Amino acid sequence: MRARVTVYPRREILDPQGKAIRDALSRVGFAGVDDVRAGKSFEISLTGEDPEAARRQLRDMCEKLLANTVVEDYSVELLDGGAGVQP
Amino acid sequence: MRARVTVYPRREILDPQGKAIRDALSRVGFAGVDDVRAGKSFEISLTGEDPEAARRQLRDMCEKLLANTVVEDYSVELLDGGAGVQP
Secondary structure (H helix, E strand, O other): OEEEEEEEEOOOOOOHHHHHHHHHHHHOOOOOEEEEEEEEEEEEEEOOOOHHHHHHHHHHHHHHHHOOOOOEEEEEEEOOOOOOEOO | OEEEEEEEEOOOOOOHHHHHHHHHHHHOOOOOEEEEEEEEEEEEEEOOOOHHHHHHHHHHHHHHHHOOOOOEEEEEEEOOOOOOEOO
16 A cells, blocks of 8 residues: 655745745746745555555654654545545 | 756666665664665645646756756646546
8 A cells, every 4th residue: 555645844834945935936036926835745655555554653653753743744645546634 | 837857867877865764764763664765755836727738848847957867757637636647
């Protein structure tokens, strides 16, 4: 089973990397970019067939290792047909 | 219009960060993790209403700034109803 975990800075936290990318896009000529948030993406291949168990395990991975939940939000999606889920 | 751009190391390129995360997940007790690929995710808010123009612009951003296409692959998704597209 394949899953995608996305980790972004929390909305209320400044995102200087995202701002720098937005400014750089403007500088190289892309108009109409309102906002950019820069985060991390992990594509994870899991053994096991139970989507609910996989989602639980992925959320647990985020809480323990993949995200710093003080300053970051995460979301978990199963790529093989499972719908996205917010923590 | 909101979009998500995901940038990963190319399949044929070694991904030491992904491997380190896979090993760390095993070490903290997560069994059944076959593989992890570590990449970047950008959530981009664009003005403009034409999904086809937005996709073209986003691919252009990847080629020029967001991805190093020698060693990285990217994908572009529109989050407000547009379907994902591979470059």
